[in-house]
Amino acid sequence: MKLSLRGVGKSYSGRGGATNALAPLDMDVREGEFISLVGPSGCGKSTLLHIVAGLEPATAGAVELDGERVLGPGAEIGLMFQQQTLFPWLSVRENVRFPLTLARNRARAPGGARDRQAARIESLLRLVGLWDFRDGYPAELSGGMQQRAVLARALVVQPEVLLMDEPFGALDAQTREQMQELLLHLIQHHRITTLFVTHDVDEALLLADRVVVFSERPGRVLATLDVTFARAARSSELKLDEAFLHQKREIMALLRGRPRSETQRDRLLFGLTHTQLEQGEGGS
Numbered sequence: 082m083k084l085s086l087r088g089v090g091k092s093y094s095g096r097g098g099a100t101n102a103l104a105p106l107d108m109d110v111r112e113g114e115f116i117s118l119v120g121p122s123g124c125g126k127s128t129l130l131h132i133v134a135g136l137e138p139a140t141a142g143a144v145e146l147d148g149e150r151v152l153g154p155g156a157e158i159g160l161m162f163q164q165q166t167l168f169p170w171l172s173v174r175e176n177v178r179f180p181l182t183l184a185r186n187r188a189r190a191p192g193g194a195r196d197r198q199a200a201r202i203e204s205l206l207r208l209v210g211l212w213d214f215r216d217g218y219p220a221e222l223s224g225g226m227q228q229r230a231v232l233a234r235a236l237v238v239q240p241e242v243l244l245m246d247e248p249f250g251a252l253d254a255q256t257r258e259q260m261q262e263l264l265l266h267l268i269q270h271h272r273i274t275t276l277f278v279t280h281d282v283d284e285a286l287l288l289a290d291r292v293v294v295f296s297e298r299p300g301r302v303l304a305t306l307d308v309t310f311a312r313a314a315r316s317s318e319l320k321l322d323e324a325f326l327h328q329k330r331e332i333m334a335l336l337r338g339r340p341r342s343e344t345q346r347d348r349l350l351f352g353l354t355h356t357q358l359e360q361g362e363g364g365s
């Protein structure tokens with residue numbers, strides 16, 4: 082297993098007592114697998130990624146990367162978080178190069194071989210479509226372009242695992258779709274083990290090999306769905322496919338806190354829409 086979580090749980094202690102953020106969780110992630118995590122706000126998704134990244138200790142259990150326990154942050158793990166921004170005083174290319182200048186990454190980066198580094202930065206900038214903007218500054222870029230640069234920066238150290246926490250959450254729908262397509266392209270050509278948190282069920286399904294659905298806080302795994310659409314068939318159009326919509330409805334029903342069979346039965350019996358059903362249930 083590339084990544085193993087064994088009984089990983091988290092509670093925060095504060096003045097008002099302990100907050101149970103994440104119920105003990107087991108998860109195995111294979112090399113190259115892309116896992117989407119969906120669940121209600123506050124169910125511990127970000128907490129989980131912070132723990133896997135070694136940025137925060139778990140209060141129970143352990144995370145292993147390639148069989149070794151994760152005890153702190155390292156370059157093996159690439160991060161792309163929601164509020165991440167570029168350094169405004171560095172050009173696009175300098176931003177992408179930045180992680181390679183950090184001492185903790187120097188041992189990992191192709192040591193001394195500046196040519197190879199430059200080639201790698203160039204290929205990443207081309208991959209995300211920013212080569213022509215390499216000498217520009219973040220303020221000159223659109224939101225989507227900035228996120229593409231953030232993605233290139235996350236990949237420059239060739240991490241073993243990529244953790245993405247709602248990376249496209251702040252983008253408009255069209256730009257978001259472009260980022261999804263870019264990520265699909267990336268996955269197809271450079272398999273990288275990824276945990277991807279999103280609120281968007283379409284996005285979760287489109288990208289993933291497996292979707293893990295969490296319950297309300299303290300988050301526990303309600304279901305894990307295998308997503309088997311061929312990689313070559315994955316594009317925005319897939320979102321309209323019948324099998325895709327079927328899996329989407331299944332996940333939506335889980336997120337609403339009802340098994341799908343029950344949702345279907347209610348609709349068959351009463352001919353109600355989802356909205357009517359929810360209103361009738363006192364906003365559950």
Ligand SMILES: Nc1ncnc2c1ncn2[C@@H]1O[C@H](COP(=O)(O)OP(=O)(O)O)[C@@H](O)[C@H]1O
Binds near residue numbers: 093095102123124
């Ligand atoms: N540093 C912290 N101190 C105390 N409570 C926290 C802290 N970080 C997160 N929490 C709480 O833990 C729960 C899970 O948070 P989070 O992982 O951010 O959820 P999600 O990302 O799924 O929305 C929430 O109730 C949140 O308020």
Ligand SMILES: [Mg+2]
Binds near residue numbers: 126128
């Ligand atoms: Mg979060």
